[in-house]
Structure formats: structure tokens, C-alpha cells
Amino acid sequence: MQHILRLFILLVGLFAGTGSYAADAAPKLTTPDDLGPQIEQPIEFPHFRHAGDAKDGGMQINCMYCHTYARRSMVAGIPPVQKCIGCHQSIESVRDKPRIQKLFEYWDAKKPIPWKKVHDLPDFVRFNHERHIQRFYFQQDRPYQEVCGYCHGNVKAMTVAQRQKPLTMGWCASCHQKDHPVSANSTETGHGPNDCFTCHK
């Protein structure tokens, strides 16, 4: 009896421990809908203005104009401040908008913008943008908004304050198990790789 009691105390302690750990972390790491917390950015970047469809007042800029490394590197890259300024210094019409003023403040101070990570994978996962872009965009000739959208959702309609897809291992695997056409002009299909080593290395 005595040792059942001791066990009980230990268990309570364990639950309390995990509970308090969760309570301390802010913002919450997990959300009921699986999509991570809403995240506040230093500048609320209007993806919808830049990438959105023309009929909605967007400029239909290709994602890879700014995230220029996606097709040749593991990471897609956040554009250097210089890139934003490159266009905005000659766009007088929005120069006074608070967001743009803030942008120029960073530029004048030669300070990088401390964007918050919205899509983050644990360090033991290796995700390679280049592979996916080369395969779906360049080989299969799919629209870039669809290709980027597999993981990032309909970015052209939003600022990015929250993840759109769970990015869990099961979610990745669910896609890798589907059959995909191998190239734009063939009916042949193939899986994505399913070896542990592909992502965990």
C-alpha cells in the first residue's frame, strides 16, 4: 500500500511537471487546429498585394522573385532588405504608408528586419526546397502558386501570420505516398522517397 502511495505521488509530480512546463511557454507551442500560433511580425507583410491575382488588386509576382533561393538551395531565403528597397524607392504612391515607412527605417539604419519564423522544422529534419521546386515547378511545369502552396497554403491571399499546414512527419509522408506524374508530358507516376535518411540526416 505504502509504495502505491509513493507511486501516486510520483505520478502527480510528473503530470504537474509537464503541465507547468506547457504553461510557462509563451506563445503556446501547439494549437488545437494543428497550425501553430498566430505570430506577430515586425512588419505585417502583405503577401496578397505582391503575389495576389490581378483581379484582387495583386501584382502576381512570382514567389521566387523574392524567395530567390528556393530553386537552388535548401532554404527559400528571406529577401535582403535591399531587395524590398530596390522596388520601393521608385514607388512613390505608397511611400507614406506606415509599413513602408517602417521598412525605410530599417534600411536607413542598415538594420536587418527581425522576421519571426512561421514555418519551423525541428533541427533533426532536413527539408530541401530546391528538390521540390525543381521537381514540381521546372520538371512538371505546375503553376508556382500551386507548388509553393502545397506546404505554405494560399499565400497569395494573406499576410503570413500562421502556418497553414501541420508540417508533421505524418503530413509529409501522406504526400510522399501519393503517386505523382514524373514529368509534365508523361503519364508515368512515382512516389516521393520514403527512407528515413532522406529527411533525417
Added chain:
Amino acid sequence: MTENDFNRRDFLKVLGWGGTAVALSGCGNTSIQDGQETVTSYVTLPSYVIPSISNYFNSTCAQCEAGCNIMGRVREGRVLKAEGNPNSPINRGRMCGLGLSGVQAHYNPDRVRQPLLKGEAIAWDKALGVIADKLNGVKGAEVAFLTGNMSGHVQALLGNYMDELGSKNHFSYEAISPAVLRAANKKAYGVSMPRYRIDKARVVVSFGADFLGAWVSPVHFSQQYAQFRKGNRPEGRGVLVQIEPKMTLTGANADRWIAVRPGSEGVLALGIINALGKAGLAIPADIAAASKAYTTERVSSETDVSAEQIEKLAALLKERTPSLVLAGSAAEGYAHGSQNAAAIALLNRVLGNVGKTVEASASVPFPQIAPTVGNRASLVSLNDGLAAGKYKVVFSYGVNPVFSAPAALKFKDNYAKADFKVAFAQYLDETAQAADLVLPLDSAMEDWATVVPEYMVTPEGAGSAAYAQMSFRQPLMDKLYPDTRGIGDILLALLKQRKADKYKEFDDFYAYLRSAVLKNKVALGGKATDDDDAFWDETLSKGFLPMKGIAGTVSAKASASDLKLPSAAADRDYPLRLIPSISASMRDGRNANEPWLQESPDPLTTIVWDSWVEINPKTAAKLGIVEGDIVEVTSRSGTIRTQAYLFPGIHPDAVSVPVGYGHEAMGRYAKGVGANVFAMLDAVFDKETGELALNETGVKISKTGQRVLIVKEEGPVGGSQAGKKKIAVQVAADKVDLSKEV
């Protein structure tokens, strides 16, 4: 069940439930930390940067004197790894483990980060002001500057500074240096460091030169050795014979390893010459006369090498030409070290190797940047000066004599006699700790320098004998700490203190270096019409420049005229000979604070993170010592305690302890690990060069009664075959016919 009966099974149950609890709380969710990290973008991006993709920048390794050319792998502004520069004639794309650990010297958490005046952090301006103050009214002759090996433009600046001070006291000291060899070579061949062509030889006989491990330019020699071992080269596969009292890495790779009684290497060399004569080789008269007395029987009894073995060696050398005979550190470290080296050099003359496998080397056209090579004689003369109170202000850079001077010199006490001591240091090592002012240095991955290695390679092709090389060290990343400075920048600041006008055009050392190189564009392989910027950029991206050197010649001058080889006298009180061994990773201990080096197992004993004393199993049996016994190794000058390791690869008359361990300062990974063998060396010097005789210390060993389990990679099974019975040997090692062996 005990009273407190919380048993293992219950505990596992709890753990099981606990695990469930954690799994439940994370059900369906990941623990990705969105919004916890920033992903900071560049403000402006250099055109060559692609995030996540590495760039390679050429530079020069600073971990030993060989000066290999390296490429630093740099990602997002951080250096991650060093690799060999494939175009380098020295290392052709390869590196050694010591070189690879250079990134640990850079990221090391124990670096000095601010100028320290008697332990208190101060600003740079103040630090430089203090130096100016202390130099005020001090005569040039009272200032001493101690450095390790040096070359290139930092040396040129130092030369200028010493001139400004009116001081000639630049001492250059290396704890481990082939200084005796240099002197002997100068006499025997006319150059102090000829090019050894292992790759051209058909047989190499090395008297303790650990050229695959820690001798002169190991990565370069390893590649020559790879050539040497190829069966399909015209000369056939080469045979390596290593003669030394304690097995080195090279010895372990040799076809034949011969244990020689410590100190008798020269005698053996003369014995081989004698045997060569008997076997019918024409020997010059003077050498024949000198070696006449060294009959095989006598040599055999003095050296412990069997008569049969000596004759076999002679037969092998006679049959296979060209050969190459090397004299390494094991043969040098005696009071008669020069004589040993001279006797060994005679072999090369007798065998006609000079000019074939012992080649001429070019000398550097600019004396200010030519390498100054350190030796221990220099330390002794500094030490004498300090003891006599001659020096008031002492600078030190790149050396740690308080740690590595032999105990008998009492260097630490003498160093304390100087009024003001300035140490330029990357770590608070023993010397920096004993200094008054410590100035923090950039790491080699943050600093600018040019390096002219002493052992310069002669590439194949026309005019190559006149080739010398200047290597560039460029920063692989930004400084980790804002308050460290490069030695070049510090020297420039000190020069400006005295001659502001002369140096005002140079904002920093980089500007000085660039202008100095561009001024000599033509001598450095460029054309006068080359654009300065283009030439400079191209140079840096190549990483090194060929310099038109001054061609040298070698001559077979080795003479036997004043050869005097004493026979070893037994020391009753200290019967064993201590051989401080130089390992490829630890060397003189300056890199001891790099954990990779501490934990990469010694190649022969596989011991990690500690010192040990190697004892021949026969000797150990006599003394009643088993592996792991903590023993006291005592000499006339000191005592160390360390674990005993029984090692058949050592002569029964000798014991060996690796150098470089046993730091009392320097950092968390070096401090207190192992024992410092320098702290027990007798002050015995080579009679000709004044070099410290590293192997001349006699010791005795006593058990302390304590025993430990040695931490090593080698397992208990199959680790040592010594003492095992019932092993059926097919051919006994001394019955193999080496001359037939390929």
C-alpha cells in the same frame, strides 16, 4: 525486499505512464517552435552568398609549422570546416587531424577576449599606453621579444619594430624543433633543410624521423609516402625501415621496425657503413677509416641490434638505389645528437643519395620575410639573460615557455625577474598567466598574415629548384569578439607610437600587407602591367604565390673527420632513459585546449584524455608493474605521476611519456589533463648546437600502489598478444628476408 521497497519494476511502470502522459499531451501536434525564432534577413547580400550553400575561401593552416594551404568552408558567414587546398604543392588538398581541429581553436570558449593588465580587463588604448610608458627610458638592449617560428610580413613588421626600439633581442623558440638536424644538414649537404624525396627512393631508412606523424611537414610526406608504396611505379614498391627506441606512427607503418638502444643511432649508422664496405660497396677513404672500428659484433652489442640484422640492412641498402636515410628527432635528442645526425648523414653520401633523393632547396629572395626557425638554444640564451636581470621589458608571442621549458632551466622564476612582461595570447596559458599585460589575439581564422614555410616543396618541372612559396592567411569569418586584434595590427599600432609619420599611410595591417605585396608584384609572379586590384583578388583566391627563389645546391660534404660517438654509460640511480614522445596531434601542447585532439586516440596506444608512460613488458615485469598502475617517474629534475601502459614497441632500457599534456592553465580542456613531461627534464645540451637534449634524462620508476582502468579504444581481447601462449607463428619477424620483400 529491502525496507525501502521501491523496486525497479515499479519504477519502470511509472516511467511508462510518464511516457504516455507526454505522448498524450502532444497528441497530433508537433513541437515545432513557430514564432520562437527570428529569421533575420541580410540588409544587403554579397553576390556570392546563397543561404545554406557554402563558399570556400583559401587560407593557410596555422596549427603547425608546415603551413599547409587550406580552404575554409564558410556558410552564412561562419567557418564550419577546413579542407586542404587541392592546388597546393605542399598538401595537395589534404590535411591532418591537427589541422582540422583549427576551427576549435577559433570557436574555443576559453579565448582571451579583452586586454588584461594584471588580470583586470582594460581598454586597448590604455593597454598600448601602458606599453609606451614601460618602454620609456628603457634601453633597446633591455627589451626582448620572444616568438615561435615566424615568417612573412608580420615578421617584417616585427623586424621594423625591433629596429625602432634599437633592440637585437629577437629570440625564436620552438619546444619541438629539428634544430640539430638543420645544423648537421648544413654541414653535410650545405643546406639546412634539403628536399627529401621519399617518393623517388626505393628504400627509406629512417632513424626516428616520424614523417607520417609529427616531423617537419607530415601531410606532404604522407603523400610522398603514398607514391613510395605504389607497386606500379617504375622503381617498384619501396621498403621502409624505421630504427628508433620508441615506436612512432611511422615506425608502425614500416616494413621493418628495429628497436635500437637509445642514443646509439650514430653507432648503428657507422656499423651499417662498415657492413656496406664489407659487402663490396666503394666507401670514401676517410669514411672507411672512421667506420673501421665499428665492426658488426661491436655495433651489435652497443646498439642491441642483431649482427644478422645489420648485415641484412646493409644488403638491402646496397641492392636498392636510390635510397634515402633520414635522421629524426629520436636520434637528435642527445648530448651527442649532432654527432648522431652527422653519422647518419654519412650514409646518404656513401650511398650516393645526395642530389638524387636529397635535393637542393631554394631560398627566399626577401630576407625580411624568410622564415625564422625556432630552437631551444635561443630560449636558453633568453633564460640566461633573464636570470642575470638583463631584460626589463619582455614580449612573447606564439610560445609558451613557462610550460615547455625544461624544469632544470627554472624559466618561470627567471621570467618573473623582468619588470614588465607582455604576452600576446589567444589563451591564458601558463606564460600569459605569468605576464603583466595580456593582449588578446585574433584566431588564425580571423587574421591576416603571409606565411613562408621553411620546408617548401619543389614542384616537378623546369626551373623548379628556384621555387619558393608565399602563402596567404585571410580571415574566414568576422571576428567572434570585438576586442581581439591581429598581431600585425598590434605591431603596427606599436610602430605608430614611435614613428607615426612613417606608417600613417597604413590604416591597418591589411593595408600594409596589400601594399607590400603589390610593390613586389613582379617578383611574386605577376606582370608589371597587371591591374593591382585584379592581381590582389586573384592572389587571395588562389591562396598562395610562387616566388622566384634563389636556387640552391646540395653537395655531398658529409665528412667523418671529427666524429665522436660515446658509448652509453649506465646510470645506476636513474637506469631508464626517458623519451618524451611527440604525438601528431598534441605536439608541444599549444593545441591542448582543442577537445578533438584530446579525445582522438593516440594511434599506437589508443589512449584518450590523459598521459601515460610506455614501458616494455619485460621491464615492467621486472618492476612488478601492470597496465594501469599509477607510477612515479622520477628524474634528477622532477617527478610526474601517471598511468603505466605496457607497450612492446619500446626498447627495454627506455620509457616514454607524450609531451603536451599536463597544463596548469590555458583552458577547461587542457588544464589538469595528464602530466607535463617538460617539468622533469634535465638541462643537458647538445655539445655542438646547444640544443636541449630531449632524450638525455635518466629516470627511475616506482609504484604508488594506486591503479586505474586506462581509458582507451583498444579492447582487452586481442589488444595485446604479449604473454599469450599457444600462438603459432608462421614466420618469425626476424627471419623474414627483407631484401626480397616488397
